[in-house]
Amino acid sequence: MNPSLSLAGGPPSALNRIQRLSLFLGFAGLFILLLATFGIGFPKPGLWLALALFLILGGVLGYSLGAYSGHPAGIRNNGVWFKSLSARGIWAWGLGILLTGFYVVLYFYPQYLGLVQDGPNRGLIALFDPLSRALSGNPASQWFVYGALYTLAILAFGAKFIWKYRHNRYQLLRTLSVMFFQLAFAFLIPEIMARLNGDLPYYDLKNIWPLNYYNFERYRVNAFIGEGNLGLAMLLFGVASTLVITPVLTYFYGKRWYCSWVCGCGGLAETAGDPFRHLSDKSTFAWRVERWVIYSVLVFVVLMTTAVVYSYLGPDHSRYWLSRGELLVGVGVLLTLVFAWVMLFRRKELQKDARYGAIAYFTIILALIGFHYLSDTQHVFLFRSETLRKTYSLLIGSIFSGVIGTGFYPIFGSRVWCRFGCPMAAILGLQQRLLSRFRITTNGGQCISCGNCSAYCEMGIDVRAYAQKGRNIVRASCVGCGICSAVCPRGVLRLENGPLQNRINHRDMLLGAEVDLMDFVGEEK
Amino acid sequence: MHVLIIGNGISGVTAARHIRKNSDCRITLISAETDAFFSRTALMYIYMGHLTFQQTQPYPESFWSRNRMDRIRGYVTAIHPETRSVALADGREIGYDKLILATGSKPNKFGWPGQDLDGVQGLYSYQDLERLEAFAPNATACRRAVVVGGGLIGIELAEMLRSRDIPVTFLVRESSFWNGVLPAGESEMINTHIREHHIDLRLGTNLKEILPDANGRVRAVVTEQGETIPCNLVGLTAGVSPNIDFLRGSGINLGKGVLVNRYLETNLPDIYAVGDCAQQREPIGRRRPVEAVWYTGRMMGETVARTVCGQRTAYTPGHWFNSAKFLDIEYQTYGWVFPEHTREAHEAHFHWRHPKKHICLTLAYDRGSGTLLGVNTFGMRMRHAVLDQWLTEQRTAEYALTHLREALFDPEGYSDYRKHIQTAFRQQTLTAS
Ligand SMILES: Cc1cc2nc3c(=O)[nH]c(=O)nc-3n(C[C@H](O)[C@H](O)[C@H](O)COP(=O)(O)OP(=O)(O)OC[C@H]3O[C@@H](n4cnc5c(N)ncnc54)[C@H](O)[C@@H]3O)c2cc1C
Ligand code: SF4
Ligand code: SF4
Numbered sequence: 001m002n003p004s005l006s007l008a009g010g011p012p013s014a015l016n017r018i019q020r021l022s023l024f025l026g027f028a029g030l031f032i033l034l035l036a037t038f039g040i041g042f043p044k045p046g047l048w049l050a051l052a053l054f055l056i057l058g059g060v061l062g063y064s065l066g067a068y069s070g071h072p073a074g075i076r077n078n079g080v081w082f083k084s085l086s087a088r089g090i091w092a093w094g095l096g097i098l099l100t101g102f103y104v105v106l107y108f109y110p111q112y113l114g115l116v117q118d119g120p121n122r123g124l125i126a127l128f129d130p131l132s133r134a135l136s137g138n139p140a141s142q143w144f145v146y147g148a149l150y151t152l153a154i155l156a157f158g159a160k161f162i163w164k165y166r167h168n169r170y171q172l173l174r175t176l177s178v179m180f181f182q183l184a185f186a187f188l189i190p191e192i193m194a195r196l197n198g199d200l201p202y203y204d205l206k207n208i209w210p211l212n213y214y215n216f217e218r219y220r221v222n223a224f225i226g227e228g229n230l231g232l233a234m235l236l237f238g239v240a241s242t243l244v245i246t247p248v249l250t251y252f253y254g255k256r257w258y259c260s261w262v263c264g265c266g267g268l269a270e271t272a273g274d275p276f277r278h279l280s281d282k283s284t285f286a287w288r289v290e291r292w293v294i295y296s297v298l299v300f301v302v303l304m305t306t307a308v309v310y311s312y313l314g315p316d317h318s319r320y321w322l323s324r325g326e327l328l329v330g331v332g333v334l335l336t337l338v339f340a341w342v343m344l345f346r347r348k349e350l351q352k353d354a355r356y357g358a359i360a361y362f363t364i365i366l367a368l369i370g371f372h373y374l375s376d377t378q379h380v381f382l383f384r385s386e387t388l389r390k391t392y393s394l395l396i397g398s399i400f401s402g403v404i405g406t407g408f409y410p411i412f413g414s415r416v417w418c419r420f421g422c423p424m425a426a427i428l429g430l431q432q433r434l435l436s437r438f439r440i441t442t443n444g445g446q447c448i449s450c451g452n453c454s455a456y457c458e459m460g461i462d463v464r465a466y467a468q469k470g471r472n473i474v475r476a477s478c479v480g481c482g483i484c485s486a487v488c489p490r491g492v493l494r495l496e497n498g499p500l501q502n503r504i505n506h507r508d509m510l511l512g513a514e515v516d517l518m519d520f521v522g523e524e525k
Numbered sequence: 526m527h528v529l530i531i532g533n534g535i536s537g538v539t540a541a542r543h544i545r546k547n548s549d550c551r552i553t554l555i556s557a558e559t560d561a562f563f564s565r566t567a568l569m570y571i572y573m574g575h576l577t578f579q580q581t582q583p584y585p586e587s588f589w590s591r592n593r594m595d596r597i598r599g600y601v602t603a604i605h606p607e608t609r610s611v612a613l614a615d616g617r618e619i620g621y622d623k624l625i626l627a628t629g630s631k632p633n634k635f636g637w638p639g640q641d642l643d644g645v646q647g648l649y650s651y652q653d654l655e656r657l658e659a660f661a662p663n664a665t666a667c668r669r670a671v672v673v674g675g676g677l678i679g680i681e682l683a684e685m686l687r688s689r690d691i692p693v694t695f696l697v698r699e700s701s702f703w704n705g706v707l708p709a710g711e712s713e714m715i716n717t718h719i720r721e722h723h724i725d726l727r728l729g730t731n732l733k734e735i736l737p738d739a740n741g742r743v744r745a746v747v748t749e750q751g752e753t754i755p756c757n758l759v760g761l762t763a764g765v766s767p768n769i770d771f772l773r774g775s776g777i778n779l780g781k782g783v784l785v786n787r788y789l790e791t792n793l794p795d796i797y798a799v800g801d802c803a804q805q806r807e808p809i810g811r812r813r814p815v816e817a818v819w820y821t822g823r824m825m826g827e828t829v830a831r832t833v834c835g836q837r838t839a840y841t842p843g844h845w846f847n848s849a850k851f852l853d854i855e856y857q858t859y860g861w862v863f864p865e866h867t868r869e870a871h872e873a874h875f876h877w878r879h880p881k882k883h884i885c886l887t888l889a890y891d892r893g894s895g896t897l898l899g900v901n902t903f904g905m906r907m908r909h910a911v912l913d914q915w916l917t918e919q920r921t922a923e924y925a926l927t928h929l930r931e932a933l934f935d936p937e938g939y940s941d942y943r944k945h946i947q948t949a950f951r952q953q954t955l956t957a958s
Contacts, residue, residue, distance in 0.1 A: 072721050074853030078688040079574035167853070169938035283585075443934055444909025446848050446857070448819050449535070449583040450567035455576050468583060485936050487575075489850040491857055491906035494934050 018066030026059020036127040037113060046130035053152055060156035064163045073167035075487050077278075077456070085410065086275045092410035100407030107398040110142035135191035147187055150268065154182045157271035164274070170482045170495070174260055178267035181206050186264050200227050203234055206262050208241045210301040211424035213392060218312040221320075247431060253497055254438025255428035256480020263424075265417060268406065269458065270481060273414025277458035277483065280413035286460055290420050290477065291356070297396055298426040299360050303367050304392045306331050310371055311385035328368050335364055346434045349504070396421060415458040419477055429476030437497040438480065439504070440473035442466060447492045453484035467492050474504045526550040528833055529611065529621035531601050535819055536800025537627030538562045539826025540833070545592045547834040552593065553619070555611070557600035559651050561586070565629075566819055568654055569681045573688040578651075604775045606793045623833050626772070626783055626791075626798040627826070630765035630817050633674075637761075639735030644743040645759040648682045657685075660758050664690045667757040671695075671746050673732045674763030675702050677849050680715075682760045683724050684852050694725040694754055696732055696746075698763075708864050708887055710876045711903060715851050718883055722852050735759055765817055767802040780804050782815045787839040789829045797832070799825035809842065811861055818847055844916045845899075846909060854883050859912040860899030862889040872898060875922060877949045879904075879942065886946060890922035897922050905942075906934035926950050 015023070032042075032052035042048040068076065084091040105112050114123025121129055125140050128148060132140035158179040165171035185206045193200055201220045209215045215238050224235035249257045259266045306327065313324045322330075339361045347354060405417025418425050432438060440463070447470075453463035459477045463484045466473045473493070485493040528544055530537045533556040541552050567581040589596055599613040610620045632647025634640045644660045646653055661667035670686045672679050675697030683693045699705060702719065704712040719726045731749040738744040745755040767782030778784045778792040782804030789797045800822035805814045824842050831838040848857045863872060873892040878885040884904035890897050896919050900912060911932040915925055925932070929943050 072718070072853050077573075077575040081577055082574045168936065169940070170936040173938050441934075443906070444913065445820055445823075445846070446909055448566040448848075449564040450570065451564060451576055451580045451583070452567075452570065455580045464583060482936060489855065490848045491855050491934060494906070495937060 016066050019063050022059045022062030022066060024059075025055050025062060029053065029055030029057075029059060033124060033127070037124040039114075039123050041122075042127065045127045049127050049131060052127075053148075056152060057156045061159055064160035067160075068163050068166075075489075076164060077487070080275075080278060086278075088279065088411060096408055096410045099409065100403055103398075103403040103407050106142055106146055107402060113142050113145065115142050132191075135188070136194040138194065144191075150264070151182050151187045153272045154264075154267045155179055157274065158267075161271050161274050165486060168482075168486050171486060174482065175271065177261045178263075178270060181262045182264050182267050197227065197230070199223060200231060200234070203238075204264075205234075205237065205241075207264070208246060208258075208424060209238065210242075210298070210305065210427065211263070211265070211422060212238075213301055213305060213397060213423075214389075216305060216309050217389070218308075221312075225320075246428065247435075250428050250431045251436050254436050254478070254480050254495075255425065255432045256438065256478075256495070258428060259418065259425060259479035260481045265401065265405070265422065266415075266479060269409075269414040269418060273409050273458070276409045276414045278413070278455050279411065280415060280419070280458050280460035282454055282457075282460050282462050290460070291353075293420045294422070294426045294429075295356065295360055297400075297421055298423040299363055300392060300396070301423040302331075302364055304388045306368065307371065307385040308389050310375065325372070328372055332365060332368050335361060342434060349434055396423075413458055413460070415460075415479070418479065419459050425477070425479070432478070433474060433476040435500075437500065437503075438474075439496065439498070440478065440485070441494045441496055441498075442470055442472055443490075443492045443494065445470060446490050448490055450489060452487040452489065453493060456483050456487045458483070463493070472504060526622045527620065528552050528623045528625065529619060530554045530625045530627055531604075531611065532556060532627035532629055532800070532802075533558070533562050533596070534565060534627060534629050534800060534822065535562075536629075536822035536826040537625065539823045540625055540627065540799060540830045541594050541826075542592070543827050543830030544833055545594065547830065551595070553595040553597060553621075555597045555599060555601060555613075555619070557598070557614075560596060560598055563651070565649070568648065568651070569685050572654060572657060572685045600771075602771055604772065604777075604796075606776055606796060609795075621795075623795045624797070625829060625833070626769075626777075626796065626802055627800045627822075628768045628771075628802045630801040631768040632678075632761055633764045633766055634761060635763065637732055637734060639737060639743065640761065642735055642737050642743045642759075643741055644757060645735055645761065647761050647765075648678050649765065657758075661686060661689070661691055664692070667691050669694065669754070669756040670758040670760060671754055671756045672760040672762060673746075674761065675699060675728075676762060676764055677703075678765075679760070679762035680719065680851055682762055683719070684722070686758075686760075687722055687724060691758075692723075692725070694727060694756070695719065696727050696730045696748065698729070698731050700729045702726070702728070704864055705867075706864060707901070708862065708874060708876065710878060711885060711887060711901060712864075714878065714883055714885060714903065715854065718852055718854055765801070767804065767815060769802055780814075787841075788832055788837055789825060789840050790832070797829050799829050805840075809840075810845075812842070812845060820847065844913055846913070851903075854904050855906065856901070856903050857905075857907050858899065858901045859907065859909070860889070860897065860916045862887055862899040862901045875926075875950055875953055877942075877946045879945075884942065888922045888925065888950075895921040895923060897925050900925070906936075908932050908934040923950075923954075 029052045032048055032055070036042065081087050083089070085095065086092070114121050114125040116122060120126065121139055125142060125145055128140035128145045131148065132138060132144045158175050162172055162175050186204045190202050190204055194202060201223045204212070214220065221235065224231040246258070260270055310324055310327055313320055313322055313327055315325070316323050339357070342350065342357065343354070350357060400421040401417045405421065408416060447464070447467040449464060449468045451464050453467060454461070454465070457463050458481060459479055461473065461475050461478060463473055480495055482495050485495055528550055530541055530553065533554045537554055541554055544550065544552055561582045562584060563578065563581045564583060567576060570576040571578050571581060597619070599615055599617065601611050602614050604611045604624065609622065610618050611624070612618055630649065632649050639645065646656050646660070648657070661670055669692045671694045672683050673696045675695065679695065683695050686693045701709065701712040702715045707715070716726060716728070727748070733747045733749045735743055736745045736747065736753070743756065743759050745753050746759055747753050769779055769783055772779060772783065776793060777796060782802050783791055783798035784806050785791055785798050785803050786806055789799055789803065791798055801815070801817040803815070803825065808814060821842060825840055828838050828840045844860055846859045848855070850856065862874070871892050872889050875888040875890070876885065882904065885902070886905060887901040888897065889899040897915055900907065908931070926947050929946065933941065
C-alpha cells in the first residue's frame with residue numbers, strides 16, 4: 001500500500017575502480033571453473049585450480065576492500081534496498097536460479113560435473129583431483145568439490161564480513177570461529193583422517209546428529225566399531241555430542257554456540273548469506289509456518305533414525321551390544337523424562353505451545369510402540385526403513401537444506417533452512433527457550449522503534465516488538481548472530497548469559513516514567 | 526465515550542494503545558501525514574536504503590482493526606470546544622467526548638530570504654522525505670547540499686545525503702557542534718568525526734540568505750561572512766517548534782506550545798496535549814517546558830491514557846535519559862550533564878577520552894558531596910536500569926566508577942576500558958584535592 005520511496009530514488013550504484021577490477025578477477029576465476037565444467041581439459045589442473053581459487057578469493061577480498069575501506073568503521077547498510085542483488089531484483093533472481101541449478105546438478109546429476117564412477121574423473125571434478133589427492137590421497141568426488149567451494153565461500157566472504165563489521169568484536173570473534181571450524185573440522189581433518197586411516201567413515205566432528213542424520217547408519221556404525229578404539233571413541237563422541245555436550249553448552253551460552261559460531265550451514269549463512277539477511281519474512285504467518293514445519297522435521301528425524309537403527313539391530317545382543325527392544329525402550333524413556341520435566345517445570349513458558357509439544361511426544365511414543373508390534377527385519381512400521389531414510393535424505397537433506405536453503409538465499413534470506421528445516425536448530429531452540437542462561441536484554445526505555453533490528457534479523461524475529469515494550473528477547477529460533485544488537489542505533493540490545501531468574505521479563509513497562517505507572521500498564525493486548 | 530486523538534505519532538499512538546488496554550471506548554486517530562504510524566526517528570534509514578517505509582512501521586496493518594482504532598486521514602483546521610467537534614480541511618466535522626492533541630512539531634524557519642524556494646526544506650515529515658527524494662535523488666541531480674543548523678536532525682540529514690555521495694556543507698552557528706548541550710571535549714570529538722565523513726563542516730557560520738535561479742529553485746546560499754555557496758538543496762534543521770498554528774483562536778491557551786498542567790490538561794475541559802506539542806506550565810525539575818523527544822512523547826501518552834480512563838495521573842517523568850547517533854558514534858545520556866556555559870558552580874565533571882578511538886565518557890557530580898548528577902557516553906553503551914537506579918539512590922561518582930562494570934552494556938567481546946577510566950578518575954581527584 002505504501003510503496004517504499006526508496007525504489008523510486010536514484011542512489012549511487014557505480015562501483016569504484018577497485019571493485020570493478022576485483023569483480024573481473026573473481027569472475028575470471030569462476031570462468032575457469034565453468035570452462036572445466038563444460039569439459040575443457042586443462043593441461044596442469046593443479047595450477048589452474050589454484051589460479052581459479054585464488055582469483056575468486058582475491059576478487060572477494062578486493063571487492064570488500066573497495067566497498068569498506070575509505071569509510072570509517074560502522075554500520076554500512078547504505079542502499080541495501082536499492083540494489084538489485086539485495087532487493088530481490090533481476091540479479092537476485094538470476095543468482096537464485098544459478099545456485100539452485102547448481103544444487104540440483106550436484107545432488108542428482110553429478111555426472112554433469114564430471115563424476116565418473118569407475119575411471120578417471122572429467123570436467124570440474126577432474127580439476128579438483130590434484131587438491132583431493134594432496135589431502136586424502138583419493139581422487140575428488142562431487143562432495144569434495146562442493147566442500148572445497150563451500151569452504152572457499154566461508155573464508156572469502158568471512159573476510160568480507162569481518163571487514164564490514166570491523167568495529168564489532170563480537171562479530172569478529174564469531175566469524176573467525178566459523179571460518180576455523182569450516183576449514184579445520186569440515187574440510188581438512190576428515191580428509192587427513194581419510195589419508196591416515198582409510199577405513200574410518202568420513203566424519204566432520206562438529207556435524208552433530210540430528211543435523212548429521214546419517215551418523216548412526218549401519219555402514220558407519222560398523223566402520224566405527226571395526227576400527228578399534230579410535231572408531232569407538234568417535235562413535236561415543238557422536239552420541240555424547242547430542243546427549244551431553246550440546247545440552248551443556250546450550251545451557252550456558254544458548255544455541256548460538258553452535259548455530260552462529262560452529263555450524264557449517266550457519267557459517268555460510270553468516271558470511272556468504274550476509275547481504276541477504278534482511279530478506280527473511282517477519283510476518284506472524286511465517287512464524288506459525290516455521291514452528292509447524294521445523295518441529296515436524298524433528299519428529300520425522302527422530303522416527304527415521306530410530307527406524308534405521310532398529311532395522312539393523314538384532315533381537316538380542318549377538319550382533320550389537322544394544323538390542324532392538326532396548327533401543328525402543330531407551331528412546332521412549334529418554335523422551336518421557338524430557339517431556340515430564342517440561343510439563344512439570346516449564347509449563348508456564350510454553351503456554352499454548354504445550355499442546356503441540358504433547359502432540360509431538362505422543363506421536364513418537366505411539367510410533368515406537370508401533371515399531372515394536374508392526375515390524376519385521378525389512379519393514380519398520382509399515383514402511384521399509386530404507387524408504388524412510390531415502391525420503392528424508394531426499395526431501396530434507398538435499399532439497400530443503402541445499403536447493404531451497406542455500407539456492408534461495410537472494411530471495412528468502414540466508415537462514416531459510418536453519419529457521420524452517422533444521423532439526424538440530426529445533427532441539428537447541430527448545431532448550432534455549434526452556435533451559436538456558438542466554439537472552440537478549442533490552443535496555444530499559446531506550447528503543448526508538450526504528451525497526452533496524454527486526455529488518456536485519458536473519459531468523460525473521462520481530463525484535464522490535466519486544467524491544468519497544470522493554471521486554472527481553474527469549475526466542476527458540478534466535479541463533480545469537482548479534483546483528484540486531486550491532487545495527488541498533490541506540491544501543492538497546494545486548495546478547496548475554498545470566499541467571500535464569502527474570503530472564504523473561506513480562507513487566508510491561510518502560511523505564512523512564514514514574515514507578516506508579518507500572519501498575520497501570522497491563523499485559524499487551 | 527469517544528476519544529479523538531489528533532496526530533498519529535508516538536505520543537498519540539501510545540495514548541491510544543494504553544487507552545485500549547484499559548477501556549472499551551471508541552478511539553479515533555486523525556493524521557494529515559500518513560495512514561500508518563511510522564517511526565519518525567527512522568526517516569533517515571528509508572532514504573539511506575537501510576529500511577523500507579513499511580519496515581519503519583512498528584505495528585502491522587492488522588493492529589488497527591484488532592485494537593479497534595479508527596483512523597482518519599485529514600488535516601484539522603480548527604477545533605470547536607463549545608460543540609465538542611473538530612473541523613477537517615475537506616469539510617468534515619468530527620465530534621468527540623475527549624480530545625487529545627498530539628500534533629508534534631514543525632521545523633523552524635527564521636525568516637531567511639528565500640526560505641520557501643523549491644529545494645529548501647526541513648526534515649520532519651514523510652512528505653519532507655518525498656521532497657528530498659525529488660530534489661536530492663543522487664549526486665548528479667544534486668551537486669551540493671547545504672545543511673543549516675547543527676543539531677541532531679542536521680547531522681542526520683548530512684549523513685543521509687552523504688550516503689548518496691552528495692557533497693554536503695554543514696553550517697553550524699555555534700563555535701562547535703551541539704555545544705549548547707554537549708561539554709567541549711565531546712563536541713570537539715564529534716567535529717572531528719563529521720569531517721572524517723567528508724562533510725564540509727563550517728563552525729561559527731550563519732546563513733544570511735538563499736538565492737533562487739530563474740525557475741524559483743535554490744541556486745546558492747550566502748553566509749553572513751559573505752561567502753556564496755552554490756547548491757541544489759538546502760536543509761533547514763535549526764530546531765523544531767510545536768505544531769500548533771491551527772489551534773489559534775480555539776480558546777486553548779498557547780505559549781510556545783499547548784500549555785498544560787502536570788495532568789497534561791489544557792485550560793479547556795476534556796482537552797489534553799501530549800508529546801512535542803505540549804508545553805508544561807510548571808517546570809519539572811531541570812527539564813525544558815517543551816521536550817521534543819521520542820521518549821517523553823511516549824511517557825506522556827502512557828500518562829494521559831490513565832487520566833482519560835478515569836484515573837487522573839500527573840506526568841512525573843523519572844530521570845532524564847536520551848540517546849542519539851552521530852554518524853558512527855552512539856551517544857547516550859542519563860541524568861544531567863551540562864556544557865560549560867550553563868553549568869552551575871557545584872557541578873563538577875570528570876571526562877575520559879580514549880587516546881585514539883572515538884570513545885569517551887563524562888560524569889557530572891556534585892562538587893561537595895560527590896553525588897552523581899549525570900553520565901554522557903560516546904561509543905560506549907550503558908545499562909539504563911543500572912544508571913537509573915544509581916541516580917535514584919544518589920550514589921557518588923566514585924561509586925559509579927568502582928561499579929562501572931555493572932553499567933556497561935557493550936556487546937560481549939568488546940574491550941573494556943574500566944581500568945583506564947578508574948585510573949584517570951583517581952588521578953583527577955588527586956590533583957583536584
Ligand atoms: C528526523 C528526526 C529524527 C529524530 N530522532 C530522534 C531520536 O533519535 N530520539 C528522540 O528521542 N527523538 C527523535 N526525534 C524526535 C521525535 O521523533 C519526536 O519527538 C516525536 O516523533 C514526536 O512525536 P509526537 O507524537 O509528539 O508528534 P509527531 O510524531 O510529530 O506526530 C504528530 C502527527 O500529527 C499530525 N498533525 C499535526 N497537526 C495536525 C492537524 N492539524 N491535523 C491532522 N494531523 C495533524 C502530523 O502530521 C503528525 O503526523 C526525531 C525527529 C526527527 C524529525
Ligand atoms: S534476534 Fe538478533 S541475535 Fe537473534 S537471530 Fe535475530 S538478529 Fe541474530
Ligand atoms: S531495538 Fe534498536 S534497532 Fe530495534 S527498534 Fe529499537 S532502537 Fe531500533
